[in-house]
Amino acid sequence: MEIKSSIEDWKADHKWPEYRAYCDRLFFATHPAVPREIFPEECGFILSDGYGAEILREAPEHRLAGATRKALMLRFARAGAARLMAAELAGLDVPGTEID
Secondary structure, eight states: OEEOOSHHHHHHOOOHHHHGGGOSSOEEEEOTTSOGGGSOTTSEEEEEOSSOEEEEEOOOOOOOOHHHHHHHHHHHHHHHHHHHHHHHHTTOOOTTOOOO
């Protein structure tokens, strides 16, 4: 999901087409003050009003290849482990990491 807060935010972002290589479905999300017509039809669309959100257009599915999915999951796992280790070395208490 790519969140856009304004038309200017949308115009400044030229990277979003690359995001498709890293997800099964790509959605844009925004609030009512941003016109939905600026978002590409080939992506999903979510409208949020500060109290909730609604999917107004489903995104087509483009399944990741198994090897790509595995590589991404390993990168996420390594990044999470590195952050936990850095927090532990800094003496920070990280909730949910206690071993019984």
